[in-house]
Amino acid sequence: MVLSAVAAASFAAIPVLAAAEPVHLGVSIPAATHSFMGGINYWANQAKKDLEKEHKDLKITIKTAANAPEQANQLQDLSTVSKINALVIFPFESAALTKPVAQVKAKGTYVTVVDRGLTDTSAQDAYVAGDNTAFGKIPAEYIAKKLGGKGNVVALRGIPTTLDNERMDAFNSVLKNYPDIKLLDAKYANWNRDDAFKVTQDYLTRFKDIDAIWAADDDMAVGVLKAIEQAKRNDIKVIFGGAGAKGMVKTIIDGKDKRIDADVSYSPKFIYDAIKLTAEARLKGEKLPATTIIPSVLITKENAKDFYHPDSPF
Template identity: 30%
Template sequence: MEYTTTRRTVIGSLLGGAFLALGSTGASAQDGLIAASVADQKSLFYIAAVDGMRAAAEEAGLDFNVASANNNSREQISQVQNLLVQQPDALLFISQDSTAAAAGVKAANTAGVPVIAVDQRPESGDGDIATFIATDSVKAARDLCSWLFDQMGGEGQLAILKGVLGSTAEIQRTQGCNEALENYPDIEVVATQTANWDENEAFRATQNILTANPELEAVFGESDAMALGAAKAARQAGRDDLLSVGIDGFPTMFDAIREGFVQATMAQIPYQMGMMAVQDAMKIMNGEGDSIPELQYQDAVLLTADNIDEYQPSDFYGPAADEMK
């Protein structure tokens, strides 16, 4: 299977649409308020997404208010209600979990404020959203796990570290890797644990997994933070040979891949997705909401030692990417 692609191809076509200037969307600079509620401002993905939102709002002359829930669904629900009191023209919503997603979207629907969901979405029947912008996580996980299984020679023991259970990304990434596993019958999943996207939780989980499974060959972390935590636990245990991969494309992963600390990541485009959310909000404000697709899945880019030098962190995480290392 061929996974390699070039930076020119990716940036010129796959990511190209997200780099469009606001003026080319048909939306013009105007007065208005965009509100954003995000799960946290610790994850580099969410930081970059908010950076993209803020940059697009500033370019358009819009006011922009953002609230971070610090990974607390109850706090996020309260914050959404407070943001809605300000009567924003649109709510950009990165929910903490399914509970916050459902409650937040329903509150916005009641207030008549259109919702643009980014990265996480409410389940069917839990309210109406204008659009959903996210990585195609099923495809990303399927491609990444297939690549990993090839590096394992098509056989061996695998551990899976899951994100927040029930979140959109966790569901889709689990599905994607399971689809890859169907094509590799000699890969044995010996452990599956939840580490909630957190590096420290992944570190502790991997310590326990290695103790119980000394012949473990690889870890699929459903996020880069968990992949890094797994790699650190492996190094502490003297297992420099353990393969560890993740999904996000964090700027910190570039050096980690070059140094062989981790083997691969699927790089997302959070900065551009944040910009897209504001561009869609402006379309709604200009009466062009019907032109927005219901689903806007974005492809991720497989980064490995073979192609890591063809890319820059800013290709995915925006101008401030180097400060995130």
């Protein structure tokens, strides 16, 4: 009896491992102001639906913002009113959201930043993004191969960001290996169809011989196609967009436009991946690696069906 009492006392002194703490995950994303962000919103809500069904100790609250100040205010609400203990944020702007995110993290909230990095990485626990180097490298390699290492190319960039710089630097690094390919110009078109239409009009006016156009976003590629059609130009052999929009992927599957037979993946589905990775790690009381890069790969007719999501806005 004495031994039993001692044993009981000993076991009582050992803390019982409690079940993982319930996770209330806040998701802060830009509003669906264009098709890629429409995709971000779609996949965020799909993650909420799937993960809350799978995990009874998980609650996900999604907030969408039309601008950086609104997103900053929503972060405060998520922290003080909703009392989240984990956050996945796709910042509207990097600099403007760094301090508001840092304030949320200071309250003990686990923070995963997606795609657009903050200006101070100490404000985050983890970073999840697509592979922007591959996003620039893959189109350059494909265009060079299609042109047989010789020709004139123009490029349409996104907005002036580190993300866009990574893509353009990678594109240029490949073209350096092809001295007979000339990059005639590379202008910002802001990941916007109308801006891409105007930039392409300028290119078509200034350059009488263009073999390939890299529109570093499938939305911009739509504007490029419209400008080419209006100008009745038939010299352009290759149009390469980016991110795997469903319309572009369907074009590749159907093979209806010989100028468009490849793309590079950078799906808004990475918000789903970021939410899932963060939620499941926190449910286990674990942390994510400091950086997780979602691979960007070449999309061709052979694998296009794997990247075709007809229910997504993007």
